[in-house]
Amino acid sequence: MQPVGIIESCYPDKFGIPRQPGLARHATAILHLLPPFDDADCVRGIEGFSHLWIHFLFHASPSRWTPLIRPPRLGGNARIGVFASRSTHRPNRLGQSVVELAGVETGSRSGQQGGVRLLLRGHDLLDGTPVMDIKPYLPWVDAVPDARAGYAPAPPARHSVSFSAAADEILHRRVDHATLRALIEEVLAQDPRPAYHAAKPADGQRQYGVRLVDVDVRFTALNQPDGQLLMQVQAIVTA
Structure with a gap:
């Protein structure tokens, strides 16, 4: 082939x-x-x-x-x-x-x-x-609406995403800021961290980086008092 x-x-x-x-x-x-x-x-x-x-x-x-x-x-x-x-x-x-x-x-x-x-x-x-x-x-x-999905019966949970003031400022300088922001939110909402990291309590101390389009998005994960997970974008750096 x-x-x-x-x-x-x-x-x-x-x-x-x-x-x-x-x-x-x-x-x-x-x-x-x-x-x-x-x-x-x-x-x-x-x-x-x-x-x-x-x-x-x-x-x-x-x-x-x-x-x-x-x-x-x-x-x-x-x-x-x-x-x-x-x-x-x-x-x-x-x-x-x-x-x-x-x-x-x-x-x-x-x-x-x-x-x-x-x-x-x-x-x-x-x-x-x-x-x-x-x-x-x-x-x-x-499409088979009544198909069984084994150990993945439903879509993955989606988490909240927030942006620091510095990250927001970088985004607003770009012509594609609306679509790039939406892409960042969609990717981080699914928690891209390794599964063994996601299984542990998140204290917001460890920083991760994910490259999207032409930027490096640096973020942390933090467990909220209500048990929900918040993905915090700390910085956006041109890759």
């Missing part, structure tokens, strides 16, 4: 990427089709679909794998079979995601000649991800 395209993503690092697609709707990406697939005929009619299946390679994951893995959803301690999970550590490192198709571009762009670009939204794809195949999402056959 050979890749049909490459992802240009708002996620430059693995850390912070939502564990499932659709959890951060403001996450954007461009899927650049590669020759000989960068022919407008290859995507003729695709604009009629709102969502796509993207089949890709976990290119930044190690090639080694084990039969048992520790899914973050179970706290990073319980073990389950690799084929009972969506772990990136898989025998063939293949992944699939349902993403929103936000637009289609063909022809020249930024001085480039030809080419096909699919604009994606709500994805969970690392920058540079090789895409192996693209298929339309068909809700009447692909």
Whole structure:
């Protein structure tokens, strides 16, 4: 097999990427089709679909794998079979995601000649991800409302996110401040910390960093008196 395209993503690092697609709707990406697939005929009619299946390679994951893995959803301690999970550590490192198709571009762009670009939204794809195949999402056959979801029966909890005055000031200097702020909130609301850190009490002392678009977002986690978790953005630094 050979890749049909490459992802240009708002996620430059693995850390912070939502564990499932659709959890951060403001996450954007461009899927650049590669020759000989960068022919407008290859995507003729695709604009009629709102969502796509993207089949890709976990290119930044190690090639080694084990039969048992520790899914973050179970706290990073319980073990389950690799084929009972969506772990990136898989025998063939293949992944699939349902993403929103936000637009289609063909022809020249930024001085480039030809080419096909699919604009994606709500994805969970690392920058540079090789895409192996693209298929339309068909809700009447692909969605199964009464399906069982095993140990992940509901979406993950969402936490409150706050911004320091310094972080707010940096955001407001940017042209894309509204969309970047929304993306930061969506990513941090899901608590991107390692599962074994998330299982411990959060005192707001340890600082974490997650890269989004072209900035390094530095944040802490703090347990509130009511038992809720608050993700506090301390600083936003140009990466």
